[in-house]
Amino acid sequence: MGQTPSNDNPELEPTGKPWSQRAQDIAAVAWPSFLTGSVATMLFFAFIDPLVLQDATFPSWDLSRMTGYALGFFFFWGIAAVSSALSIFLTRSGTPLTRD
Amino acid sequence: MKTDAAPQGATSYYEAHQKIYPREIKGRFQRLRTLAVFVLLGLYYVLPWVKWGDRQALLFDLPARKFHIFNLTFWPQDFYLMAGLLIIAAVSLFFVTALAGRLWCGYACPQTVWTEVFLWMEHWTEGDRRQRMKLDKAPWGREKILRKTSKQFLWITFSIWTGFTFVGFFTPVTELGARLMTLELGPWETFWIIFYSFATYGNAGYLREQVCKYMCPYARFQSAMFDQDTLVISYDTQRGETRGSRKRGTDHKAKGLGDCIDCTLCVQVCPTGIDIRDGLQIDCIACAACIDACDQVMDKVGYPRGLVRYTTENALENKRTKVLRPRVLIYAGLLLALLVGFGYAISNRTPLLLDIIRDRNALYRMTNQGLIENVYTLKVMNMDTRAHRYSLEVSGLAGIHLDLDDKEILVESGEVATLAARVRVPENGMNESGATITLTLQALDQADLKIVEPARFIGPAPSR
Ligand code: SF4
Ligand code: SF4
Numbered sequence: 001m002g003q004t005p006s007n008d009n010p011e012l013e014p015t016g017k018p019w020s021q022r023a024q025d026i027a028a029v030a031w032p033s034f035l036t037g038s039v040a041t042m043l044f045f046a047f048i049d050p051l052v053l054q055d056a057t058f059p060s061w062d063l064s065r066m067t068g069y070a071l072g073f074f075f076f077w078g079i080a081a082v083s084s085a086l087s088i089f090l091t092r093s094g095t096p097l098t099r100d
Numbered sequence: 101m102k103t104d105a106a107p108q109g110a111t112s113y114y115e116a117h118q119k120i121y122p123r124e125i126k127g128r129f130q131r132l133r134t135l136a137v138f139v140l141l142g143l144y145y146v147l148p149w150v151k152w153g154d155r156q157a158l159l160f161d162l163p164a165r166k167f168h169i170f171n172l173t174f175w176p177q178d179f180y181l182m183a184g185l186l187i188i189a190a191v192s193l194f195f196v197t198a199l200a201g202r203l204w205c206g207y208a209c210p211q212t213v214w215t216e217v218f219l220w221m222e223h224w225t226e227g228d229r230r231q232r233m234k235l236d237k238a239p240w241g242r243e244k245i246l247r248k249t250s251k252q253f254l255w256i257t258f259s260i261w262t263g264f265t266f267v268g269f270f271t272p273v274t275e276l277g278a279r280l281m282t283l284e285l286g287p288w289e290t291f292w293i294i295f296y297s298f299a300t301y302g303n304a305g306y307l308r309e310q311v312c313k314y315m316c317p318y319a320r321f322q323s324a325m326f327d328q329d330t331l332v333i334s335y336d337t338q339r340g341e342t343r344g345s346r347k348r349g350t351d352h353k354a355k356g357l358g359d360c361i362d363c364t365l366c367v368q369v370c371p372t373g374i375d376i377r378d379g380l381q382i383d384c385i386a387c388a389a390c391i392d393a394c395d396q397v398m399d400k401v402g403y404p405r406g407l408v409r410y411t412t413e414n415a416l417e418n419k420r421t422k423v424l425r426p427r428v429l430i431y432a433g434l435l436l437a438l439l440v441g442f443g444y445a446i447s448n449r450t451p452l453l454l455d456i457i458r459d460r461n462a463l464y465r466m467t468n469q470g471l472i473e474n475v476y477t478l479k480v481m482n483m484d485t486r487a488h489r490y491s492l493e494v495s496g497l498a499g500i501h502l503d504l505d506d507k508e509i510l511v512e513s514g515e516v517a518t519l520a521a522r523v524r525v526p527e528n529g530m531n532e533s534g535a536t537i538t539l540t541l542q543a544l545d546q547a548d549l550k551i552v553e554p555a556r557f558i559g560p561a562p563s564r
Contacts, residue, residue, distance in 0.1 A: 028314070028315065035317070046179035069162060
């Protein structure tokens with residue numbers, strides 16, 4: 001995917017250079033986990049009212065539904081991100097044989 | 101739909117990426133894309149303000165756990181419909197991709213659409229491609245500061261408006277606007293406005309096509325839906341090669357040259373910085389800018405248009421393109437089935453719900469008249485678009501009798517009524533300690549609007 005212009009026309013400079021591996025990894029963790037986290041949040045709260053959940057867990061706290069949704073969303077996003085990051089770590093850190 | 105990969109936060113990694121300066125181009129496909137931007141963003145920014153009756157036409161009221169879509173109101177119980185809608189959207193995307201490639205990317209993806217608007221603003225403030233490159237190289241001076249600040253001003257204002265609109269889909273937008281004016285926004289409203297604004301600003305202002313290249317799952321798996329008959333944007337190698345510059349009016353064929361004059365305009369306009377002449381590439385977001393660029397060149401040099409064009413791989417290899425092929429038919433069939441099912445589910449939905457909750461304090465009570473009494477809390481949800489009066493009946497045990505405060509239950513559209521129901525049964529009506537009774541809720545003004553729910557009735561253990 002490295003596209004160096006095949007031409008020394010100055011009009012072409014500069015073209016994009018590929019992202020570093022590190023930046024690609026961060027992107028590959030952040031964005032898909034955001035998507036799956038959103039879907040999980042929708043599914044979860046379609047069936048469970050945050051207020052009912054709160055009654056069953058921390059009834060003494062005073063949380064609104066919006067807080068419940070937000071906490072839920074960041075929880076799912078975070079969990080998914082951890083899983084994505086671990087997957088990347090595992091595929092990158094295998095023995096040399098399993099590496100490509 | 102955005103991400104948190106903030107350009108600022110990632111500066112150290114981000115530096116590795118050199119900026120792409122796409123050149124602006126006019127042409128039929130760019131006009132089409134501009135139209136798409138206006139239609140889609142027009143809908144986005146206007147829809148929250150549209151009223152339906154006395155409420156917002158489109159409101160995903162999360163605090164109240166109700167979704168209003170024009171005259172329909174969806175409750176958490178209708179979740180399967182929402183899930184159905186999402187599946188329909190996904191299958192539609194597969195279908196369109198198999199048929200016409202990345203049309204979604206080029207014309208409809210929020211990423212592309214918002215990037216386009218940010219590019220316009222950049223163009224207004226910093227000028228065209230050449231001027232932007234010069235400006236970036238120039239030392240900081242009055243003009244550079246002025247141009248850069250006005251760009252940031254436009255970008256940031258537009259982002260905040262975008263974030264505000266986004267939250268306006270989830271809380272009534274007029275009230276949200278009023279609270280914004282008086283600086284009385286709730287903490288979460290403020291947070292989500294900033295979150296979405298920031299995501300828009302970062303994605304459309306800085307990350308742009310990098311999102312497509314490095315972050316988007318669709319960009320990677322779309323190739324699984326492609327085949328030789330999918331509409332793609334491609335360079336006609338047979339016709340174009342051997343590429344090379346030439347003088348006006350020379351007979352290039354005689355010199356062994358193809359139609360490509362190697363002006364590299366198609367490369368300069370490409371937002372992802374690829375050369376379409378290298379063949380089909382996963383980085384191509386099918387924006388068709390290179391088609392418009394090349395058509396312009398072809399017009400100028402007097403060759404026929406379409407050296408770069410929408411075509412299929414089969415067509416390029418001089419084979420026939422088959423539109424109706426198994427893949428397309430399967431997606432189409434699936435889509436049709438889902439749509440029919442969805443339509444059926446919506447039209448046959450009983451817009452009425454009855455929740456029965458037993459009194460938690462006492463299992464049963466003996467009345468002075470020697471009757472067994474059970475108390476229930478009933479929740480009647482009217483999901484219809486108008487108010488209804490309902491009657492409640494109970495059956496299932498001999499001599500069963502219902503005692504309500506009001507004979508008729510009035511529930512406004514989209515409201516929930518909570519009432520206490522006392523059900524009494526003579527002692528000899530029961531021969532076991534528990535029985536199932538049936539509650540029937542019937543709308544008085546509409547014969548087919550009724551709901552039947554079972555409930556548990558508890559009495560004393562029978563004395564033997
Ligand atoms: S590649 Fe992904 S982010 Fe880019 S335009 Fe296509 S769908 Fe949108
Ligand atoms: S190759 Fe052409 S269609 Fe593809 S992204 Fe570049 S300009 Fe757009």
